[in-house]
Amino acid sequence: MLIDIIAGARPNFIKIAPIIDAIEQRRHQGAAMEYRLVHTGQHYDKKMSGDFFDQLGIPAPHHNLEAGSGTQAEQTGKIMVGYERLLMEKACDLCIVVGDVTSTMACSIAAKKMNNIKVAHVEGGIRSGDMTMPEEINRMVTDAITDYFFTTSEVANTNLRSAGVKDDRIFFVGNTMIDTLYKQMPRLQQPEIWAKCGLKAKEYIIMTLHRPANVDSKEKLNELVTEIVRVSQGMPIIFPVHPRTMKMLEATGIKAANLHVTEPLGYLEFNYLVKHAKAVITDSGGITEEATVMGVPCMTLRDSTERPETCTTGTNELLGTDPNNIAPAFEKLFAGKWKQGGIPEMWDGKTAQRIVEHIVTIFGVHN
């Protein structure tokens, strides 16, 4: 069988790496499976794309659709046209999409409308309930046409069942982003900024912000970062800045002796910093999962999450986007009263193997 694996944006690369490993392993055992890695080109900077292929040992994509940036509709359109063209040259038997980015939705639609190609959604079923986020629309549209759901949590399973999806299409397998984390844990690397800023373990904060609600308005970004600096008691704050955020951050002109702004970091360097941090402050989805697994206190500047297990089981807490909520959270952190947290069910590093075994069974793949 021929499987297309779709990846377009930074978190996708981390989620597909173990799936490719597991397919390669099964192929070595003689399974008649081939795959095409399709990069949509949604993210294209070396620091948002190429570096992850190098560090995680992901093979070069077979195809790059080179969609690039644009409005939601422009980007969706470019990806759909590019992927449809590829499918017209040669169709696949299964299209695997991961996560909730525009590439996820666009490729699932193109595949499904091409003679009903089967679609598998890795991380299917999660919902934030926040329709102002493009990701929520991507999740809902993708799941409406997905054939096989590979899920990260019981909450996702419940969401799917409530939407009428039958159990024989839901496979609770765990989290491929965490497969990558476990695999790479021994290889995490201290970044240059460690020595440059004289960092000490558990004595700095690592921060990322890239949600439109937090970073697309200069005033909002300014009030959040100003408040974080104010309550940080001078502890170094390391801020690897997403390209979406950089222009606006520069426009705020914000500077502080303990605020250290850098380019986006490589996976191995970034997670080294998370592992040794006093706390993470973020609006990312994936980072809340990684902080949970590493047991690092995590403050999320969002009103909702599609990953509730990071709060109920893990170390994550939703602070919302009101800067007034930041000071009480820092007080709790500095008083040593942050919750301990545990690891969500099935996040054991073997998710991708389970996914591939299910595919072998579903499609009757022979040796």
Ligand code: UD1
């Ligand atoms: C996208 C995803 C978001 C995910 C994030 C991960 C959607 C709707 N959003 O958001 O869910 O959390 O990726 O990082 O799919 N840019 C560059 N270089 C790049 C990529 C982007 O400069 O390599 C800049 C461009 O100005 C672009 C902007 O960032 O317009 C936003 O990029 P885009 O892919 O549209 O959305 P993200 O904010 O990255």
Ligand code: UDP
């Ligand atoms: N990440 C990274 N370097 C950075 C910031 C994030 O390697 O400077 C990794 C992080 O460890 C996680 C993924 O990127 O694996 C999360 O991606 P992002 O926050 O962009 O997207 P989201 O998860 O919010 O969709």
